[in-house]
Amino acid sequence: MHEASLAGGILKLVEDSARREGFARVTALHLEAGRLAGVEPRALRFALETLAPGTLLQGASLRIDEPAGRAWCMRCCTTVEIGQRGDPCQSCGGHQLQPTGGTELRVVEMLVEDE
Amino acid sequence: MCVVCGCSDAGATGGVGHEHGHDHDHDHDDAHGHSHDHAHEHVHAPAHEHVHVGGNGDLHFGVGAARVSVPGMSQARAIKLETDILGENNRIARRNRLHFEVHGVTALNLVSSPGSGKTTLLCATITALKARAPALPVSVIEGDQQTSVDADRIRETGAPAIQINTGKGCHLDAPMVAEAFDALHDHHHAHAHHDARSLLFIENVGNLVCPAVWDLGEDAKVAILSVTEGEDKPLKYPDMFAAASLMIVNKIDLLPHLRFDVERCIAAARRVNPAIEVIRLSATTGEGMDDWLSWLEQRMAPVARVAEGAERVTSAAR
Numbered sequence: 001m002h003e004a005s006l007a008g009g010i011l012k013l014v015e016d017s018a019r020r021e022g023f024a025r026v027t028a029l030h031l032e033a034g035r036l037a038g039v040e041p042r043a044l045r046f047a048l049e050t051l052a053p054g055t056l057l058q059g060a061s062l063r064i065d066e067p068a069g070r071a072w073c074m075r076c077c078t079t080v081e082i083g084q085r086g087d088p089c090q091s092c093g094g095h096q097l098q099p100t101g102g103t104e105l106r107v108v109e110m111l112v113e114d115e
Numbered sequence: 116m117c118v119v120c121g122c123s124d125a126g127a128t129g130g131v132g133h134e135h136g137h138d139h140d141h142d143h144d145d146a147h148g149h150s151h152d153h154a155h156e157h158v159h160a161p162a163h164e165h166v167h168v169g170g171n172g173d174l175h176f177g178v179g180a181a182r183v184s185v186p187g188m189s190q191a192r193a194i195k196l197e198t199d200i201l202g203e204n205n206r207i208a209r210r211n212r213l214h215f216e217v218h219g220v221t222a223l224n225l226v227s228s229p230g231s232g233k234t235t236l237l238c239a240t241i242t243a244l245k246a247r248a249p250a251l252p253v254s255v256i257e258g259d260q261q262t263s264v265d266a267d268r269i270r271e272t273g274a275p276a277i278q279i280n281t282g283k284g285c286h287l288d289a290p291m292v293a294e295a296f297d298a299l300h301d302h303h304h305a306h307a308h309h310d311a312r313s314l315l316f317i318e319n320v321g322n323l324v325c326p327a328v329w330d331l332g333e334d335a336k337v338a339i340l341s342v343t344e345g346e347d348k349p350l351k352y353p354d355m356f357a358a359a360s361l362m363i364v365n366k367i368d369l370l371p372h373l374r375f376d377v378e379r380c381i382a383a384a385r386r387v388n389p390a391i392e393v394i395r396l397s398a399t400t401g402e403g404m405d406d407w408l409s410w411l412e413q414r415m416a417p418v419a420r421v422a423e424g425a426e427r428v429t430s431a432a433r
Contacts, residue, residue, distance in 0.1 A: 002325035
């Protein structure tokens with residue numbers, strides 16, 4: 001359940017940003033958790049909702065995008081989409097794949113309000 | 116210049132009424148991974164509408180909010196963070212990595228399920244290294260939720276060990292390792308071994324899921340899988356085997372009593388990580404131990420490179 005630690009990291013990013021930008025609350029939070037990032041979005045959402053009361057994130061709506069997994073197929077010499085690690089290349093069926101996308105795990109943007 | 120898309124007319128209009136309808140089709144067709152660790156922030160004035168259209172036609176976040184903010188809600192604003200959630204951990208991991216390099220330390224992050232035989236393997240490895248390379252300093256950072264049982268077992272071999280108890284935590288992170296490494300130095304090295312190579316084993320919390328995500332600054336992750344577990348485990352927990360450089364198939368002395376297909380297990384690991392190396396080993400009988408020690412030897416920086424690294428840092432400090 002490392003999503004709880006990640007939620008803590010997200011809150012810290014938000015709090016750091018609040019200190020710099022001087023806002024009072026977050027009304028919407030937009031995250032990206034790629035399909036190959038090793039994170040379960042539902043667990044992350046649950047962890048954030050548990051953490052939010054009493055923080056800047058209280059009442060914030062949450063959006064978690066899940067960018068598709070992409071990998072470079074060494075046999076086809078092209079980029080293919082994969083659902084998860086261990087999936088075969090859709091064109092050649094091989095597993096000589098190097099993930100190139102869908103590994104991102106980041107806070108994209110947030111909507112904030114001043115007092 | 117508009118800080119989001121780089122277009123030049125935003126500066127001229129001051130960002131007011133500046134509408135964006137551009138496509139951000141973020142295709143990474145090249146083979147390199149993208150990580151955005153930096154914390155650049157873009158603050159939008161409320162009237163500055165941004166429509167980020169993703170590759171799939173979905174509209175990104177900023178749009179609706181900006182619309183809401185137009186009539187009398189000027190206090191609302193969007194802040195574009197685009198910050199890696201693991202950025203802080205990764206920053207400290209990079210610092211650890213540099214610290215290790217300067218000190219000639221080869222750090223290995225040992226990951227596995229609980230009960231795969233990590234600590235037994237470590238004890239056997241330390242004992243074997245004493246015979247093979249008596250001058251090589253070996254130290255251990257032990258991660259468990261509770262107890263110092265494992266660190267005590269390591270200390271019995273004579274190697275310095277620091278136990279980290281994570282409490283409810285399911286993994287080690289880079290700050291924990293930084294602190295433990297400092298403690299090891301205070302106790303045992305007094306920061307004075309720029310001239311020697313050494314090995315640092317970091318035994319992570321027994322967990323095949325979470326530790327895959329946290330970089331500790333290690334030279335490599337080593338995944339240990341015992342033959343009493345399922346041979347499909349690399350497919351069930353792909354992130355960990357994808358992150359590991361080496362898989363040790365442990366407890367192979369038990370193979371005659373089990374229906375465990377080693378070849379199938381290796382094929383499963385290579386499906387998620389075509390480059391993964393494999394060593395078959397029994398910490399109990401010592402079979403495969405030579406392969407493992409040779410792998411460690413190869414992984415360690417040559418003495419010359421360590422001296423050069425120390426010199427580089429010394430001259431940088433001047």
